[in-house]
Amino acid sequence: MENMQATFNKGRAVQAAIPIKMTSRDVTVHYGQKQALNGITLDIPERQVTALIGPSGCGKSTYLRCLNRMNDTIDSAKVGGEIRLDGEDVYDSAIDVVELRARVGMVFQKPNPFPKSIYDNVAYGPKIHGLARNKDELDEIVHISLRKAGLYKEVHDRLDEPGTGLSGGQQQRLCIARAIAVSPEVILMDEPCSALDPIATATVEELIDELRENFTIVIVTHSMQQAARVSQLTAMFHLGDLAEVGPTEKMFSNPDDKRTQDYITGRFG
Amino acid sequence: MSDATASGIASAAARSNRRDIGIKRRYAAERRFKAYGIIAIGIGLCFLAILLWSIISKGYTAFWQTEIRVPITFSEQILGTPEDALKSETKLMMANYPRIARDGLVKLLDIDPSNRKAVTAAGKLISSGTRVALRDIVLKDLSVIGTTQDVWLYASSELDSAMKGQYDLSVPENRRPISDQQLQFIAKLKADGAIAQRFNWGLFTFGASSRAETAGLGVAIIGSFYMMLIVLALALPIGVAASIYLEEFAPKNKFTDLIEVNINNLAAVPSIVFGLLGLAVFINWFGLPRSASLVGGLVLTLMTLPTIIIATRAALRAVPPSIRWAALGLGASKTQTVFHHVLPLAAPGILTGTIIGLAQALGETAPLLLIGMVAFVVNDPATPMDPATALPVQIYMWANEAERAFAERTSGAIIILLAFLAIMNLTAIFLRRRFERRW
Structure with a gap:
């Protein structure tokens, strides 16, 4: 509990003039005839946790999936507008989607480790991206990634056991370790704690706060408390619009938008 | 509990007021339905027992x-x-x-x-x-x-x-x-x-003979073996490749819908039609030899393909999409995603489908009659190009013989064919049980 409080306090200390990692201008998404996003303009600061909140179906996950072009896998999805990563247009034909996803990693709602060993789960990304020249380097990457994900102590003596045999919280941290292993610049998290119990959630939240030192994190969450605890910037989505964006502290204490106010006080959503 | 006893009278009154929804009838219907099910299974088992008993009692002496x-x-x-x-x-x-x-x-x-x-x-x-x-x-x-x-x-x-x-x-x-x-x-x-x-032992090694005691399944077993090899070597890669393309890569449009409908229809085409096709294409047009297990294998490949494609597509579809997202999210290409993650997970299903397809092909007679595999072949075929027969065709030929000794051999051959089929199906079940646990 003290930990959470500390996290919360840290979240309050938003510094000014933080460099921007990703920018989006007027991003729209259509699923067939239906428009899911109506022009989102949002800047994502570097090495900060940006929380996307809002009621179900408001488009926050859709927006998140635009950032590493995971929407490409849905046939009917059409993305408009402009998203830039360090100034490069991610939807430009010159950008390779495989390379983009190596730079912008993703952690999903439900822990989805590969049905392989813990080691192979983490080693898969570095292997396909050629990040290790030999077995020793690969071992090192795997160990460092597991350490960063706070999982090493729990699993170091059973790296060759299946990743699917871990508990839900451990599986999610394994997925985070897997994402970290390819050294991404940005990590997208789509409700990473919604399938976890409160204890596992607390562990993952602490982890997210630590990861902020090295990675830019965008997290979609349904939990107001979680957004307040882990994020520095909060964006409120509503029916495909960006209702409000601002420092987390301000959003939860003194929101400008009526919809944000209603949502965080639980009057709808 | 005490609450219930205290208000026992009141609740009894409430119960009598409640509309009759036929609880007894509902249970009776359930019992009746269960009984129908048991009767249906009983009849099925009964026929199976009669079939096996008649074959084994006639055939074990062979x-x-x-x-x-x-x-x-x-x-x-x-x-x-x-x-x-x-x-x-x-x-x-x-x-x-x-x-x-x-x-x-x-x-x-x-x-x-x-x-x-x-x-x-x-x-x-x-x-x-x-x-x-x-x-x-x-x-x-x-x-x-x-x-x-x-x-x-x-x-x-x-x-x-x-x-x-x-x-x-x-x-x-x-x-x-x-x-x-x-x-x-x-x-x-x-x-x-x-x-x-x-x-x-002669029953397993001899070729065709007009004398029952020197007639055996040797040629038929070798012919069937060659055909199974050809079917496996052709139908499995072609079927799996087609399924992966259709399921993972092909755009979903009218044309791919049409292909899907056609594949499903092909699975229902009578096998003798494939025999006619084999006769027209492989023998008359390509000039391949008659009675050869190569032609039989090709015809059975055509017949087995739809089965394998349908089973493989079902197996691919059963792989949870979260696995694909996980791989794509790490920056794996679509091909890497399919070959590193989806295909290994679908493998037990694909193998099961393939073995069932092979078992079907092993028991197939009609198309082989049309391409001339119903022949009196004495010498073991050295290559798939040599004349051969197949197990079910040999059974068909022996069933036409008049001698008493051929009658027992017919049943004996059926026992052998059934044993092969049972082994294949058991393998399929074993593979499914063995590998499905992992996921």
Whole structure:
């Protein structure tokens, strides 16, 4: 509990003039005839946790999936507008989607480790991206990634056991370790704690706060408390619009938008 | 609980007020439905039991073959000297081996060689297949010439059937294939311990023969084996590749819908149509030889493809999408995602589908009849280009024979085919159980 409080306090200390990692201008998404996003303009600061909140179906996950072009896998999805990563247009034909996803990693709602060993789960990304020249380097990457994900102590003596045999919280941290292993610049998290119990959630939240030192994190969450605890910037989505964006502290204490106010006080959503 | 007893009267009143929704009827309907199910399964099991019983009771004797131990004198008079044989094998190949066998039996039975009728009757107890058996003994070791050896010879199918009690011996002599004199010979052989039922290896090794005792499934087993290899080598890669493309890469549009409908329809096309196609395309157009297992394999491949494609697509679809997202999210390409993650997870399903498809192909007869695999093939096919038959076709051919000994062989062959099918299906079940646990 003290930990959470500390996290919360840290979240309050938003510094000014933080460099921007990703920018989006007027991003729209259509699923067939239906428009899911109506022009989102949002800047994502570097090495900060940006929380996307809002009621179900408001488009926050859709927006998140635009950032590493995971929407490409849905046939009917059409993305408009402009998203830039360090100034490069991610939807430009010159950008390779495989390379983009190596730079912008993703952690999903439900822990989805590969049905392989813990080691192979983490080693898969570095292997396909050629990040290790030999077995020793690969071992090192795997160990460092597991350490960063706070999982090493729990699993170091059973790296060759299946990743699917871990508990839900451990599986999610394994997925985070897997994402970290390819050294991404940005990590997208789509409700990473919604399938976890409160204890596992607390562990993952602490982890997210630590990861902020090295990675830019965008997290979609349904939990107001979680957004307040882990994020520095909060964006409120509503029916495909960006209702409000601002420092987390301000959003939860003194929101400008009526919809944000209603949502965080639980009057709808 | 106390609350319930206190308000017992009130609740009873409430219960009587409640609308009758027929609880009893609902339970009765449930019981009736269960009973129907049990009856249906019972009928099915009953028929299965009758089928198996009739096949096994008729066919198990085919695995035993009556043999006679005969002292054979490999006389130089008939075979020529070993020196002659080294110069030319013609005499050895052409020699009158049945005569040697008959002479041995005549001696064993103490028959007067001048009694031609008795000698002929004795000769008929031995299979004419001894020609090959004795020739092989001599060709293997020329030093037997001039010696006398005890050799177990196949009995003729009449003697075999008589030994297995398949003839009614109470009818008058002229109405049964075994004469009284032959019965006396049999009794004497039995008394000497010179007649025995031994395991019928020939059933698995011999080729076609008009004599039941030397007819076997050898050619059919090899032919079926070649065809299964060809089906596996062609249908599995083509089917899996087609499924992966359709399921993972192809755009979803009218054209791919049309392909899907066509594949599903192909699975329902009568197999004889594939036979006609094979005849027209592979034999008439491509000029491949008739009766060859290659053509049979190609036709069965066409027939098995839809089964494998449908099973593979179902297996691919059953892989949770979260696995694909995980791989794509790490920056794996679509091909890497499919080959590193989706395909290994779908493999048990694909294997199961393939084995079931193969089992179907193994039992298929109609298309093979059309491409000429219903043939009298004596020699084992050395390559898939040589004439061969298949297990179910051999069963069909034996079922058309009139002799009593072929009837038991037909059932015996069915038992062997069923055993192969059961092994394949068990393998499919085993693979599914073994690998599905991982995920």
